[in-house]
Amino acid sequence: MGKQRYRITSYIIGGTLLGFLAMALLVNTTTLGENVWLRVFFGVSALNFTLRASVPLILGAMSGILCERTGIINIGIEGMMLAGAFAAFVAKTSTNHWPLMNSLLFGVAIALAVGGAMGWLHAVFSIRYRMDQIISGTVLIILAAGISAYLFDRNAVAEGKFGAIPLPGLSQIPVLGEVIFTNPPLTYTTLILVAVIHFALFYTKWGLRSRACGEHPRAADTVGINVNRFRYMNTIIGGMLAGLAGGFLVLEAVGQFQEGMTAGRGFISLAAMIFGNWMPFGAMGAAMLFGYTQALQNELLLAGVTTVPRQFVSMIPYVVTIIAVSGFVGRVRPPAAEGKVYETEGGSE
Amino acid sequence: MSNQGANELNTSATPVLEVRNVTKIFPGVVANEDVSLSLHQGEILALLGENGAGKSTLMNIIFGLYHPTHGEILVNGQPVVMKTPRDAIKLGIGMVHQHFxxxxxxxxxxxxxxxxxxxxxxxxxxxxxxxxxxxxxxxxxxxxxxxxxxxxxxxxxxxxxxxxxxxxxxxRILILDEPTAVLTPQEIEGLFDVMETLRRQGESIIFITHKLKEVLRIADRIMVLRGGRVVGEADPKRATQQQLASMMVGREVILTVDKGPAQPKEVVLNVQELKATNDLGEPALRGVSFQVRAGEIVGVAGVQGNGQTELVEVITGLRKADAGRIQISGADMTNASPRRITHDGKSSHVPEDRHAYGMVDSYSIADNLVLNQYYLPPFAKAATIQQRAIAEHAKALVEKFDVRTPSIYTHGGSLSGGNQQKMVVAREFSRPIQLLIAAQPTRGIDVGSIEFIHNQIVAKRDEGVAVLLVSAELDEIMALSDRIAVMYKGEIIDIVDRADATREGLGLLMAGVKHEPAQ
Amino acid sequence: MNASSLRRIGQMLLIPILAVFTALVVGALVMWIFGDDPLAAYRGLINGAFGSPRAWSTTIRKMTPLILTGLSVAVAFKAGLFNIGASGQFIIGTVCSVAVGINFAGLPVFIHLPLAMLAGVAGGMLWGFIPGVLKVFTGAHEVIVTIMLNYVASLFAGWTVYAGGTQGQTPGPLWDTAAGPISRTPEVFESARIPWIFGDPYRIHWGVVLALAVALLMWWIIFKTTLGFATRTVGANNKAARYAGINVKWITILTMMIAGGLAGLAGAIETLGLNHRFAPEFTGGVGFDGITVALLGQTNPLGVVLSAFLLGALDAGGARMQFDSGVAADIIQVIQALVLAFVAAPMIIRQLYRLRKPSDQIESTVFSSGWGR
Structure with a gap:
């Protein structure tokens, strides 16, 4: 029964997607593009913005998937992202005199490292010290906000950011080439990562074991799998992905750091993860949907086609998140052992 | 012993597994004390003992989940140290856990x-x-x-x-931990066939159970554990159930419950064509009808997962009925709130999963004893809680139901399983009721507490309460019930009088085979 | 009985005290690592919080909203709910109370002031009602919904005082027409202001007494009434609560409403007592701090008062600390996060100070049972 509903849902989603694609092609290649409303909804700029807004959400959702598939709830993505963004910013500003690419890559590396450290902290809190995982995530969020504000040098300026690299040949395809194959490196990386994570979760030993730890840790333990080691490992990798999302914001999207610049993206990523049923491609789809609402917000304001106050337009992503979470939670199935401390039977010795 | 193993390398004198003088101490508890045993190739060794006798601890030591405080383990004559299950697996030890x-x-x-x-x-x-x-x-x-x-x-x-x-x-060494607990009698026979095949192929098996009949049926050798120690060995060819039972418990046990004939009166619980779904949305009850009269015990037998849990939940208001009707003493209680069913329906419910439903671990015993009556006088006056009345109530019940605890303010969660169940029973049995619904009332508790609870159930019946007993233990159903309803795939496949019921007949019903009276 | 209850209270206080102490030490370490002088910073902090009557009055002023947002989070905790939404509820409470306070000229103070406060409470309750209802009827986790509602609340509040755009966008309904391009409300009428206990320069209003009274009331409700028993049962074991005939759905919604109402009241008191108007920069940071206050106070309303005092002092001392020692006041937020970490994981403190775990203690607050129902 559940499987059939799943199939129907995927048909609906797939159909909508195709329709959307067709519209996008038509609007951007024919005279339909003269209609301002259609441009707002389907124009290249909306699509580009969607992708740009989606990347941090996708990375955040991947971070959530990695943690939660092994049984660790990660509400701290927001904090990990912010820490990653700040770290990237500090790394970039202190290497402004380096060649641009080196400096940017150094920023990415530091964002990954700091994100990973935040993930490690989350794992230590929730596994070793058995802190409630939601509270541990909250600690990370406050900590990241506090430290980044405390250390933020408001005079520092990051010089330069990642630019688009058109893929030879592919970037010539109408519309798609412009939207998908003409992007900066972190965007490509993100899209590739989704496929890699999907493959790794479902077709490798690591994935099988990770999922077992999240579904039935005791079963994993009785066949000799070190459950907590997997949880540590995946939470750290998850932290790195969230850190990368922060790095993306500073090094590829905005180019600078602002206090609280993640603006709830970590939480929206969580919603995307739930919406996508803890599947990488599903979460990516959901993240793109949320990204699209942000793009829409942006396009509506730019086009000036509506008199609705901008505050209400800006609410769209948040309201859509609430609706999505409300409508879908009952229908998806989280990893069974999520949020629970696991102790081996002999562990208390 | 039977040594048909074709690829046998050791001489039959060297046991494939030997446990020597193993002691396991947990903080405050000695779980195993000086336990020794040996297992030979192609042998089925039964390890018999009641809940809490230390069987599982011992097996977890052999499987590398626990480490012995003293003593050693030898595999094929070589002393081994197992730090994790992985080590045990490498040494050819496999375990089939009670909870899969x-x-x-x-x-x-x-x-x-x-x-x-x-x-x-x-x-x-x-x-x-x-x-x-x-x-x-x-x-x-x-x-x-x-x-x-x-x-x-x-x-x-x-x-x-x-x-x-x-x-x-x-x-090469298989540990089967209570493997028959979840099976029908026929499935148990199937399992025994498998075990015999395995034995023939040279596998050695340790069979853990507390069921006497099974031990006598399949084992080559029997060891009895009690209070963490080996209290004796027995030969299944010569031992009797009665002997094994007293070894297991340490005193003479009455295997049957002493009760007179039932005197059923008016219908209290009337269930008609009840339908409901389980948590996954699949049909769990497909039109269940039966009645329970005042002064009788109706036992519901069946393999777990055939709708018994959902049946109890629907009757007690914890799950929604999709169709059908429930009446308690004539009043319609279909999809009524749990409070209305408890209060207006004058009913009690000993829930199947006492940790999940029956109690709050972090609450004191006193609070747990008023869990579903806290809002009633004398425990509450004008919406304020009356601590003194709650304390007096608790003192009286702890005394009467023999709940062993240092104080009525001790957390419910820190009591032993048997005492927790007595606490739940004390709460549910101590108020005036017309209907008692007891689901798995003795699961996982010691023999002493089981006897006590069984007697309390019969006492309620004799007071004129209608009792619905749901149990996965066929022995318990047979010992207590006046009528037995068998559930299979969400239906009551048959209701038989206790006098007409046989183990085999019930077993067939539990497997879904309905025999016609004409046969 | 008496000696043991004393010991119990001692045990309850031990972990929070050590947690705060440890957080201050680690905070000092952080400052030292980044080249600040922790001793000077803490001297400034103590001066700013307790060094003079003015300092004390600042501490008390900062404490007042923290008591209420702390209670908001703590009450929700009791029912097993995690209210990260106190800041949104605070903001909505602020906006609603201001809306009443800048209208209805001529009402007598004994009507206008309570009305304005009730409007704040009602707004907060509505903002708590939404996640409560969504949780009960759709299974949406309150953590995500309340966080999203925080953003919606600030955007909504921003719109109400919006000064209008250059392209002719209409200004918000509460915008102060006299403020020109500045987005803010006018000041509330005199009749809607909470009177001072001590006027300038101390600026302590009767709101602090109200907050303390509300804390006492919450303590009584939670521990002495049947409603409190039901709420605690829902929080400790949801299934057992259902079994016991408690209407879990109703308790969930009601608790979220009470939690929202408390945060809304915090917003109302802060506005009607102190700021007398709303501007977008008055954000609900105290709402987020409520989490730390609640956990540091061991989710006990009386403990919340103590911890609100402590965190209020930290807040109060921060500005003076920055002025005296040049250490950015943002370090306070780091210290608060550390406090939260240490109270939420008592194991760290126990290990650090070689304490033994009380024998019959059962860990209770657990929220992380996944995102499902």
Missing amino acids: QLVPVMTVTDNIMLGDESVKAGMLDRRAVAARIRELSQRYALEVNPDAVIEDLPVGVRQRVEILKALYRNA
Whole structure:
């Protein structure tokens, strides 16, 4: 029964997607593009913005998937992202005199490292010290906000950011080439990562074991799998992905750091993860949907086609998140052992 | 002993597994004390003992989950140290846990290879594993589809998967922990056939149970554990159930409950054509009808997962009925709130899962004893809680129901299982009621508490209460019930008088085979 | 009985005290690592919080909203709910109370002031009602919904005082027409202001007494009434609560409403007592701090008062600390996060100070049972 509903849902989603694609092609290649409303909804700029807004959400959702598939709830993505963004910013500003690419890559590396450290902290809190995982995530969020504000040098300026690299040949395809194959490196990386994570979760030993730890840790333990080691490992990798999302914001999207610049993206990523049923491609789809609402917000304001106050337009992503979470939670199935401390039977010795 | 093992390397004198003087101390508790045992190749050794006798601790030591405080373990004559289950698996020890260690959302293949995966070019080689499973299942007559998802499989098949999981890892020593607890009598026979096949192939088996009949039926040798110590060995050819029982418990046990004939009066609980779904949205009750009269015990038998849990939940208001009707003493209680059913319906409910439903671990015993009456006088006056009345109530009940606790303010969660259940029973049995619904009232508790609770149930019946007893233990159903309803796939397949019921007959019914009276 | 209850209170206080102490030490370490002088910083902090009557009055002023947002989070905790939404509820409470306070000229103070406060409470309750209802009827986790509602609340509040755009966008309904391009409300009428206990320069209003009274009331409700028993049962074991005939759905919604109402009241008191108007920069940071206050106070309303005092002092001392020692006041937020970490994981403190775990203690607050129902 559940499987059939799943199939129907995927048909609906797939159909909508195709329709959307067709519209996008038509609007951007024919005279339909003269209609301002259609441009707002389907124009290249909306699509580009969607992708740009989606990347941090996708990375955040991947971070959530990695943690939660092994049984660790990660509400701290927001904090990990912010820490990653700040770290990237500090790394970039202190290497402004380096060649641009080196400096940017150094920023990415530091964002990954700091994100990973935040993930490690989350794992230590929730596994070793058995802190409630939601509270541990909250600690990370406050900590990241506090430290980044405390250390933020408001005079520092990051010089330069990642630019688009058109893929030879592919970037010539109408519309798609412009939207998908003409992007900066972190965007490509993100899209590739989704496929890699999907493959790794479902077709490798690591994935099988990770999922077992999240579904039935005791079963994993009785066949000799070190459950907590997997949880540590995946939470750290998850932290790195969230850190990368922060790095993306500073090094590829905005180019600078602002206090609280993640603006709830970590939480929206969580919603995307739930919406996508803890599947990488599903979460990516959901993240793109949320990204699209942000793009829409942006396009509506730019086009000036509506008199609705901008505050209400800006609410769209948040309201859509609430609706999505409300409508879908009952229908998806989280990893069974999520949020629970696991102790081996002999562990208390 | 039977030494048909074809590839036997050791002389039959060297046991494949030997436990020497093992002691295991947990903070404050001695779980095993100076336990020794030996297992020979091709032998089925039964380890008999009641709940809390230390069987599971011992097996967890052998499987590397616990480490002995003193003593040593030898495999094939060599002393070994096992730090994790992985070490035990390497030494050819496999364990079939009482609670299956299978991931419900994964396939049989994924579950079996988990932790011992075949990898080809970085990818899981599911095809090779499935082939190996097919080969094994043929050799040991353990039929299973490698591509099936565990949660779609019946319990008996899941158990086969567990056994295959051990065999896949080349286990030569199999530990079966209470393997019959979840099976019908017929499925148990099937399991015994498998065990005999395994024995014939040279496997050695430790069979843990507290069921006397089974031990006598299948074991080559019996060891009895009590209070963490080995209290004796027995030969199944000569021992009797009565002897084993008194070894197990340490005193003479009355295996039957002493009760007079029932005097049923008016109908109290009337269930008509009840339908409901389970948590996954699948139909769990497909039109259940029966009645329970004042002064009788109706037992509901059946293999777990045939709708008994949902039946109790629907009657007590914890689950929604999709169709049908429930009346308590003529009043319609279909989809009434739990409070209305308890209060207006004057009913009590001993829930199946006492930790989840019956009590709050972090509450004191006193608060737990008023869990569903806290809002009534004398425990509450004008919406304020009356601590003194609650304390007096608790003192009286702890005394009357023999709940062993240092104080009525002790957390409920820190009591032993038997005492927790007595606490729940004390709360549910101590108010004036017309209907008692007891689900698995003695699961996982010691013999002393079981006897006590059984007597209390019969006493309620004799007071004129209508009792609905749901239990997975056929012996308990047979000992207490006046009438027995058997559930199969969400239906009551038959209701028989206790006098007409036989183990075999009930077993067939539990397996869904309805025999016509004409036969 | 008496000696043991004393010991119990001692045990309850031990972990929070050590947690705060440890957080201050680690905070000092952080400052030292980044080249600040922790001793000077803490001297400034103590001066700013307790060094003079003015300092004390600042501490008390900062404490007042923290008591209420702390209670908001703590009450929700009791029912097993995690209210990260106190800041949104605070903002909505602020906006609603201001809306009443800048209208209805001529009402007598004994009507206008309570009305304005009730409007704040009602607004907060509505903002708590939404996640409560969504949780009960759709299974949406309150953590995500309340966080999203925080953003919606600030955007909504921003719109109400919006000064209008250059392209002719209409200004918000509460915008102060006299403020020109500045987005803010006018000041509330005199009749809607909470009177001072001590006027300038101390600026302590009767709101602090109200907050303390509300804390006492919450303590009584939670521990002495049947409603409190039901709420605690829902929090400790949801299934057992259902079994016991408690209407879990109603308790969930009601608790979220009470939690929202408390945060809304905090917003109302802060506005009607102190700021007398709303501007977008008055954000609900105290709402987020409520989490730390609640956990540091061991989710006990009386403990919340103590911890609100402590965190209020930290807040109060921060500005003076920055002025005296040049250490950015943002370090306070780091210290608060550390406090939260240490109270939420008593194991760290126990290990650090070689304390033994009380024998019959059962860990209770657990929220992380996944995102499902």
